[in-house]
Amino acid sequence: MVPLSYYMILSGVVFLTGLVGVLIRRNIIILLLSIELMLNATNINFVAFSYYLHDIAGQVFVFFALTVAAAEVAVGLAIFIALYRGTPSVNVEEFNLMKG
Amino acid sequence: MKYALIPLLPFAAFIVIGLFGHWIRDRAHWIAVPAVLGSFVLAASAFFDIAQGTPVRLTLYSWISSGSFQVPIGFYIDRLAAAMLLLVTIVSGLVHVYTIGYMRGDAGYARFFSYIALFTFSMLMLVMADNFLQLYVFWEAVGLCSYLLIGHWYERKAASDAAMKAFIVNRVGDFGFGLGVMLVFALFGTLQYEQVFAQAASHAHETLNLLPFGGAWPVNVLTLLCLLLFAGAVGKSAQVPLHVWLPDAMEGPTPISALIHAATMVTAGVFMVARFATLYNLSPTAMAVVAVVGGVTAIFAATIALTQNDIKRIVAYSTVSQLGYMMMACGLGAYTAGIYHLLTHGAFKALLFLGCGSVIIALHHEQDIRRMGGLKDKLPITYWTFVIGSLALAGFPLTAGFFSKDEILIGAWTAGPLGRTLTVVGLLTAFLTAFYSFRLVFVAFWGPSRVDPHVARQVHEPSPTMTMPLIVLAALAIVTGYLGIPGFLSPALPGPMSLPPAHEGAATFAIMALATVMGLGGIALAYVFYVLKPALPSVIAQQWSSLYAGSLHKWYVDELYEAWFVRPTIEAANDLWQWIDMRVIDAAVNGVAGSINLWSRALRLIQSGEVQHYALAMALGAVVILGVYMLL
Secondary structure (H helix, E strand, O other), X not given: OOOHHHHHHHHHHHHHHHHHHHHHOOEHHHHHHHHHHHHHHHHHXXXXXXXXXXXXXXXXXXXXXXXXXXXXXXXXXXXXXXXXXXXXXXXXXXXXXOOO | OHHHHHHHHHHHHHHHHHHHHHHHHHHOHHHHHHHHHHHHHHHHHHHHHHHHOOOEEEEEEEEEEEOOEEEEEEEEEOHHHHHHHHHHHHHHHHHHHHHHHHOOOOOOHHHHHHHHHHHHHHHHHHHHEOEHHHHHHHHHHHHHHHHHHHHHHOOOHHHHHHHHHHHXXXXXXXXXXXXXXXXXXXXXXXXXXXXXXXXXXXXOOOXXXXXXXXXXXXXXXHHHHHHHHHHHHHHHOOOOOOOOHHHHHHXXXXXXXXXXXXXXXXXXXXXXXXXXXXXXXXXXXXXXXXHHHHHHHHHHHHHHHOOOOEHHHHHHHHHHHHHHHHHHHHHOOOHHHHHHHHHHHHHHHHHHHHHHHHXXXXXXXXOEHHHOOOOOOOOHHHHHHHHHHHHHHHOOOOOHHHHHHHHHHHHHHOOHHHHHHHHHHHHHHHHHHHHHHHHHHHHHHOOOOOOOHHHHOOOOOOOHHHHHHHHHHHHHHHHHHHOOHHHHHXXXXXXXXXXXXXXXXXXXXXXXXXXXXHHHHHHHHHHHHHHHOOOHHHHXXXXXXXXXXXXXXXXXXXXXXXXXXXXXXXXXHHHHHHHHHHHHHHHHHHHHHHHHHHHXXXXXXXXXXOHHHHHHHHHHHHHHHHHHHHHO
């Protein structure tokens, strides 16, 4: 049986990959993908704990998270398209109108 | 109700004209004149009520009610107040009528009427007040009206300056008056006249320590009280050293000079001293101060009037001098004589001012007597009424001024050693008064015309609305001497207890004769100087050039105040502005704003507008929180 810590390490690696992707990549689509990675890292955590603690609630939560993630991607892509019409670019550094 | 309507009619006129002035415009007199006439009729009826019965006490409503501090709006009309009511309503009524002619076509016609109605209301309330606070409030209200009316032609710098000067100089005196009112309450626990008068004697020997921090300077409390109240009178009645505002107040329209700055408001100080006779009688020191200030003012102003060339300024200085006369009489305990002179002076001085006004109108606003002359044939009514007024002012026998001036001099003579000294001052003043009033008559009305020839052809008597008041006042300037006013007033004005009974007979007769000689001598000397030998005045002016210059420049009092008070104040204000205001207060305010600006400049750098920077901050924050959590 695979110990819980393996799942924790896997989810940690995936989460960090996503976080670093969000922080260092410039392509706005990649940012969205990275956020999805972070979400799924938490999903791995949920499922692993659910299995080890014999509590179905964690798996139910994952379904909610997946649903929300799907909706989020739909909305996020829609926003990107709207943004692209204004500024034809996918480089996130060009969207800095809120600079103080 | 009848008594309440006396002041309320002019007040209603003020409200109506004040609110609807734009619409009423040059019909304002149709409201103001009937209102004042109505209040005259009511005042006359009140006068007869009081002449036959006892003083009227009336409480209209409770104005301030706070613990033991109870102030009603009420009336206390005794013989003194009744006589003043008549004076105020008569002169005010005549001046209202005169104003119709004098101010015709003026842009501020309605405004002028609303202010004189307001003044009449305030003056009546002042006279009828039954407590110190009401007196004080309306004392300030007449001062406000005076300010507004002196500055009627506010576009002229001289007029607005004069208005400001009058107001500020009066503040000096009123500061003392205000303190006096507070002291009255502190001492007696009430502000009602009659309660204060009843208690006054029991405080006669109390003292008050004026030095703080353990010093000792005990002062008789009633003396202090009387002197504080007198400070207000000095300002309002233009006594030395606060006389400087009254001559400048002549920048206002002439009807105002007649009503406010001759007959009514400026006499409020004298009225106040007489009203508080009970208090003053208890303090010989305060009375001596009042008498000396009055005497000094009388002769001081008379010497200035000798050399002035502005027709209104001559009359103004004579007003100051005559007010000093009245004040002197009150200070010597001859309250009856002082108020008697106040009433006769109200008639003949209003007459003289209105006479000046009709000369000024006839000559198209020429006020310099050196550019007049030869007016007596062109302005017969003005001339004759003016002569009657001048005779009364000079104390010519059988005019009202003669009787009231004699009353003062006799009262002074019988009032001890100080009184005798002041009698001499009074006689000298009478001589000077006769001289300068007839200098004015001879120079302005007699001799060859020195009027601008373009104007001279059009000179004619003004309209009947202006000559009628002159004739009425001229009649009053004679008649008021025969009405037995002193006998009427004396029950309301208790004299000092120490006063010996008046010496009838020899002394009285001698003073009367001397005063007559002084008056006639002054007139005769003026006749010699300005009719027989017109070259003489300039010769004398050259011989005593320093004296002449001193008198011409009003003994440099204005210059002195300018150097001692006005300029230091302005400089101090400038310094405060440039150092305290700009470098401390403004600097503090700007410093706060500047430091916030600096901080926000630094904080702005954080808001880059790039999502990734925020995400990084979030991630770092999470790491820090986790780190702290794990380490602790």
